[in-house]
Amino acid sequence: MKRAIFNQKGGVGKTSITCNLAAAFAKSGRKVLVIDLDSQCNTTQYLLGEAAANVSHTVGDFFESTLSFKLFGDSLKKALYKTDFDNLWLIPAERELAELQPKLEARYKVFKLRDAVDDLVKDLGFDDVFFDTPPAHNFYSMSALMASDRVLIPFDCDSFSAHALFKVIELIDEVASDHQPNLHAEGIVINHFQAQAKLPTEAIDKLRGQGMKVLEPYLSTSIVMRESHAAHVPLVHFRPKHKLSEEFKNLADTLMQK
Numbered sequence: 001m002k003r004a005i006f007n008q009k010g011g012v013g014k015t016s017i018t019c020n021l022a023a024a025f026a027k028s029g030r031k032v033l034v035i036d037l038d039s040q041c042n043t044t045q046y047l048l049g050e051a052a053a054n055v056s057h058t059v060g061d062f063f064e065s066t067l068s069f070k071l072f073g074d075s076l077k078k079a080l081y082k083t084d085f086d087n088l089w090l091i092p093a094e095r096e097l098a099e100l101q102p103k104l105e106a107r108y109k110v111f112k113l114r115d116a117v118d119d120l121v122k123d124l125g126f127d128d129v130f131f132d133t134p135p136a137h138n139f140y141s142m143s144a145l146m147a148s149d150r151v152l153i154p155f156d157c158d159s160f161s162a163h164a165l166f167k168v169i170e171l172i173d174e175v176a177s178d179h180q181p182n183l184h185a186e187g188i189v190i191n192h193f194q195a196q197a198k199l200p201t202e203a204i205d206k207l208r209g210q211g212m213k214v215l216e217p218y219l220s221t222s223i224v225m226r227e228s229h230a231a232h233v234p235l236v237h238f239r240p241k242h243k244l245s246e247e248f249k250n251l252a253d254t255l256m257q258k
Contacts, residue, residue: 001127001128001129001149001150002117002121002128002129002131002147002148002149002150003128003129003130003131003148003149003150003151003152003186003255004130004131004133004141004144004145004147004148004150004151004152005017005018005021005130005131005132005133005151005152005153005154005189006131006133006141006144006145006151006152006153006168007135007153007154007155007164007165007168008135008136008137008141008164008167008168008171009135009164010135011135011156012135012154012155012156012191013154013156013191013192013219014038014132014133014135014154015038015042015043015046015132016191016225016229017152017154017189017191017219018034018043018130018131018132019034019043019046019047019132019234020228020234020235020236020245020248021130021152021248021251021252021255022034022088022128022130022234023085023088023234023235023236023237023248024234024236024248024249024251024252025127025128025130025252025255025256026085026086026087026088027085027086027087027236027237027249028252028253028256029087030087030127030128030256031087031089031124031125031126031127031128032087032088032089032126032127032128032129032130033080033089033090033091033120033121033126033128033129033130034047034088034089034090034091034129034130034131034132035059035090035091035117035129035130035131035132035144036059036090036091036092036093036132037059037093037097037131037132037133037134037140037141037143037144038093038097038132038133038134038135038140039093039094039095039096039097039098039134040093040095040134041092041093041094041095042132043090043092043093043132044058044090044092044093045232046229046232046234047083047085047088047090047232047234048081048083048090048092048232049084049232050232051081052092055079055081055092057075057078057079058079058091058092058093058094059076059079059091059092059093059094059097060093060094060096060097060100061075061078061079062075062076062079062091062112062113062116063097063100063104063109063112063113064100066104066107066109066112067103067104067107067109076091076116076117076119076120077120077123077124079091079092080120080124085234085237089126097140101138101139101140104139105139109139110139110142110143110146111143111146111179112143113143113144113146113147114143114146114147117129117147118147129147129148131144131147131148137171142175145171145172145175145180145183146175146179146180148180148183149182149183150183150184150185150186151168151172151183151184151185151186152186152187152188152189152215153165153168153169153185153187153188153189154188154189154191155188155189155190155191155203155207156191156192157190157192157193157199157200157203157204158199158203162203162206162207165188165207165212168185169185169212172184172185185213186213186215186255186258187213187214187215188207188212188213188214188215189215189219189251190204190214190215190218190219191218191219192219192220192221193218193219193220193221194220194221195220204218215251215254215255216251216254217247217250217251218247219244219247219248219251220243220244220247222242222243222244224238224239224242224244225244227239235248236248236249
């Protein structure tokens with residue numbers, strides 16, 4: 001299964017959700033690939049730590065190769081890195097993705113990632129692929145949607161996030177209608193949840209009342225997430241017994257059972 005974690009609003013926890021769900025899937029024994037498509041490279045830093053400074057190939061090299069007439073399939077495989085965590089691989093991003101974007105848009109290369117990922121999954125036997133997308137409707141987020149089967153939408157329970165949420169669902173429906181008929185929103189991932197606060201519960205009830213598919217369990221807010229990022233170790237490895245780690249594992253189990 002190929003999943004994009006996408007919301008056009010920043011600060012909703014895309015990187016945390018991408019890396020920790022992927023790590024939970026991998027810890028269960030599945031072979032998992034994470035593809036970082038955000039020029040901020042937060043997922044790359046989180047999963048590789050200091051080794052991120054030594055990568056020689058990135059997803060940017062793949063996209064740049066699509067601009068030439070040479071075969072580009074191997075360029076994605078060259079950017080594949082094994083993380084320190086069992087069953088978990090990464091294709092890193094680079095900051096130069098932002099500079100490359102106008103060229104890719106002009107040449108309409110938005111389908112190239114889908115084809116290359118399908119080949120990579122077939123050749124190397126990945127069970128799951130997770131795309132960490134930029135917080136914008138741009139070439140890279142569209143490439144991820146074109147390459148995915150499902151979309152997980154992070155939601156942090158504020159009114160601005162809710163407004164962005166409806167735009168994301170409209171975009172997913174549009175991509176599915178025009179290009180990728182198997183694509184659909186798998187559900188909304190509640191992040192930074194505070195059970196004792198009134199606003200989050202009201203916001204979630206409103207989403208459910210409007211027919212939105214809200215996934216459970218919700219992901220609690222915790223300082224341990226920052227500690228996990230600083231240590232460059234996903235929570236299921238960093239603090240496996242922590243409440244938030246258990247929430248990620250339970251959410252991963254829910255998704256895998258589907």
